[in-house]
Amino acid sequence: MISYKLFTKQGDLLTAKADFAVNPSNTAMLLGSGVSMAFKRSCGVILEKYMQDALKNRGVINQGGVIKTASNYKNFPYVLHAAVMNYTKKNKPKMPTIQTIREILQNLQQILLLEQKDNLSLALPLIGCGIGGLEKSEVILEYKNFFSHQKNADKKCDVMIYGYNQNDFELIEQILKG
Numbered sequence: 001m002i003s004y005k006l007f008t009k010q011g012d013l014l015t016a017k018a019d020f021a022v023n024p025s026n027t028a029m030l031l032g033s034g035v036s037m038a039f040k041r042s043c044g045v046i047l048e049k050y051m052q053d054a055l056k057n058r059g060v061i062n063q064g065g066v067i068k069t070a071s072n073y074k075n076f077p078y079v080l081h082a083a084v085m086n087y088t089k090k091n092k093p094k095m096p097t098i099q100t101i102r103e104i105l106q107n108l109q110q111i112l113l114l115e116q117k118d119n120l121s122l123a124l125p126l127i128g129c130g131i132g133g134l135e136k137s138e139v140i141l142e143y144k145n146f147f148s149h150q151k152n153a154d155k156k157c158d159v160m161i162y163g164y165n166q167n168d169f170e171l172i173e174q175i176l177k178g
Contacts, residue, residue, distance in 0.1 A: 002112055002120075002155045004147040006176055009123075010169035013162045014042050014075065016123030019115075020068075021076045022108065024127045026085040027063055029055040034130035039079070046072045051081055062089070063096065064103025068111050076123065080108055084128050096128040101139055105146045112157055120157040126168060136168060140175040 013021060013035060023039050026032060029051040031040035039047060050069035061067055063086040071079045082104045084096045104127060112120055124143070128134040140161070147159055161176075163169035 001153040002109060002157050003153040005156070005158050006144070006147055007158060007160045008169060008172045008176060009160045009162045010166060011162065011164065012038065013123050013125050013164075014038055014073065016075055016160055016162065018076045018121040018123040018158075018160065019117070020078045020080050020112075020120070021071070021073075021123040022125060022127065023079050023081045024084045024125060024130070024132070025051070025081040026087045027061050027065075027083045027089065028087040029061065029067065029081060029083075030087070032085075035125045039073075043071065043073050043079075047079065050079075054081075060088070063092065064100045064107065066104060066107035066111060080111060080122075082108070082127055084132050096132045096134060098134065098138055098142060101128055101134070101142050102146070105142065113155070115155075118155050120155070121160065122157055123160045123162060125162050125164070126172075136171055137175060140172050144176055 024035050031048050054067045054069050061083045063083050065083045067081045086092050086094045129136045163172045
């Protein structure tokens, strides 16, 4: 297991100095809008090529899945691409649910458990709260519930939850401390 310590940050996720940054993406592994667009602006076609290569190696990613790639960005060596939006399965809903967030968190943890380092850091935005339409307070509560119950483990991870604007930052702070 992993013992998590939560931190609240305000601003651009791409300023985070971390081992991993989370990119809320889609099942087609394309850089689109919101946080994913920020990755596209900063990392460009190189990161999208890493994503496409990883998807080809895996074959398919379902909504809620996570793919790890290298990063071509100076602040973090790896990006964890979370398939928030469904762009490939025609018979499944496109939009995420809170269950999608739960699956993403479980899949993020599985990747972190495979890391050789005992002390990790993760930069995490409010996944699914942009075009995904999820309520920020519900997503933050999921984060709190998931990361809070993991204690007394050999492996440790600092989780920096980013609120892009002041209102998001204050909401994260309120829910995490409440």
